[in-house]
Amino acid sequence: SEEFLEVDARENIDAEDRDENFTPDDFVTGIYGMFTEFDYAFAYLGITEIISDNADKGSSPTDTGTDKQLLDDLEFTSTVPSSATMWEHWYKTIGRANYAIAFAQEEGGTNTDRLIAEAKFLRAYTYFFLVRSFGGVTIQGEIEFVNGEAVVDQDVDLSSRNTQEQVYEYIEQDLIDAISVLPAKSEYSAQDLGRATRGAAQGLLAKVHLYQEEWNEAIEQANGVISSGEYSLEPNYEDVWREYSENGVESIFEIQARGEAIAHGVQQYSQTQGARGTSGWGWGFNTPSENLVEAFDAEGDEIRKNATIIFAGETLWDGREVSASVENPLYSEKAYSSASVGDGDGDKNIRVLRYAEILLIKAEAEAQIGNLQAATEALNLVRERVELEPVSGLAQQELIEKIWNERRLELAFEHDRWFDLLRTGQAPEAMAAHGKDFQEKHYLFPIPENQIIQTPDMEQNPGW
Template structure:
């Protein structure tokens, strides 16, 4: 995908089929001006339809500033950064855990995912009807179900149970909209939909190694299995998480890169450690992801938000190679030879988000430099396997998987392991990768971790974020707000 730039601007087919309606948060309705089925019976156009679902991931509202705020700045891994006067609209409130339902970040996360879900539902509706090769049809349907599951996983982690829209919606059917679009399901029902999509996708997706070079980056069987293992982990389904992560490990498709610092650099894109990542190319990548987090000041490389916290900095053991690969210290020259600067506003920045204008592909556009964003990687699966194993009483398996990661980091092997040891290892391995907040919440560690960082986590409220107030208004108050908001 990266090589062929197949996540570029919409083609005529997508302009016809994926026009956003007035209910832009959830409903995507095709234009019937042309015969879409005839048009899409061309296999290339069917592929383009699915590419439009992938393409949604590149939008600013998906995995850029708002996602960074919700998943990282809220946590003890990061501070708001930038300057004192620059709030980033609401990122100061994310940092202080004083956010509310009117904040724009929640609206963007909600609307972005549901727009992606709407695209997926439209794609599935048409794919089922197309006269194209059956193997291709099955694969495209499976890719689309993987993406829909990923979007719902983001939503359920952020908001708890949400409306589960798994069909193409007719804008003129008010009763259906009220029943489906504006009615929240339980968290368990939302997870059930995710599991259904992923189990179906696993059956028809190829292994990563079975894709040709031009399809590099498309969802694979391993990606669906890895996401499902993580979905099981979040529900404390330990045996299922253990078994599913074991299938990824046993597939022979993945491994750890020798150097941890390469994982988030261009040299590490789509390599053996990558299970699923959002593809980018210069001029066409996740908008402003790197720019939002690059050093601010003189010389000015970016906005300077989401700076690694002192808590994270002090959590590393001596000689842990992950520290220097994760935290860009302003007093040390960068890996590509770019000089650090005493004129930068903050002492630390997120190294994993850095895109080099010297040693990596560069088109001069700091907003879309071409960086891939890692969503699922092999070390995450090793940690899922270890956590599930430890909860099942299989200490030796947990110890083995954690020591594989520690060895790569240049650390001595542990001789015994507790859950606190494992969760600390997870924090350091996955630091600044948008998992920390969710890990604290799901493990019940959020209150103590936030207190240690001088922040107040309100039990019974902060386990989920608020449903965006404008969405509640749009629904005629059918959407129910989360407790405490």
């Protein structure tokens, strides 16, 4: 009668009955999926944009967006939820990548090498966020399959931190591995559009070198992208954010979004930043600052200003009239989705890396090593498109600052401003001009308190 206690599962499929149904592809798709989660639509805005001089918290004065007001005012502590959310989210993304890589190695099959390379690209991209936000962080142990069970490297102590150099080394190795395997954008078959490419890995590696002030290496990788012939600038700046230019000539890597409930985009990315109030369509967070408007005006940059900012009362390119009575005067236009306005599941592809930035990376690195001519040429390619006067004859430091400002205007609301301010040392001055009190400790976010509760031996960042 012991058989009476052997009950077959009916509601959920047992793990052992599912294993045979999975391929390495499934787990790599699972890593990409991480980038569409809500964390990237709210917490992420807080620690990349709202905190910077480009953006204000937005929304109603009384709606603090959990901690967005504290981030905007640089008054956050080690228990600030937004950076803690991203900390965990990034580590879980890395965990998925580690599992996918181990699973692919274990299972083999077609495209295994490419899938592993994609996973390494995504892992590197994610560690890059961690190192920029928190400095030297723990490098998670990799996985090995032992008797069919996933076993995490036991030697890695999750309560200790690696150095910043070690993390960058790890990122570089992943990207070098990826570059040697990944196909170029044009080499992929159509149904794989949107996967990480060799160009994406090169472009990201160029940026990684830029952050470490390894100018020659940055130039080398940027040149690799430029000379590949796979990319060019979109003729009209504003077209870069249209649906028809998704994965277009300028696109090097972007997060894919279809915008239907069944296949969501970056969840609520457009909604959290949509116009708020009567006839509005969103929560109204992450609004462009006056400081940014002034920066556009100082440069006489009408094209990018209008492509970046929605002004209350304006009629948008798709014919939508934005009511003059919406709650905030300015909203981010790069987050605006015409087709699925206000939907939780937007169709907005998020542009992560595009050709214009590669030109600016090259320009900055060339300027840093004194190749002012090459720097100016690359810079002017970007300026020409938006009908700004070409620069010429600037001294090295002036040119570098010009390029920094160009980055600000070209890449506004593309989640790089805060890290640029930190990297270039402009933060104290720029934030003061924005009316905020930037302190030394703000160069890094605090290690989340909940992590320290779990691993009390982990060292906190200075000043927190």
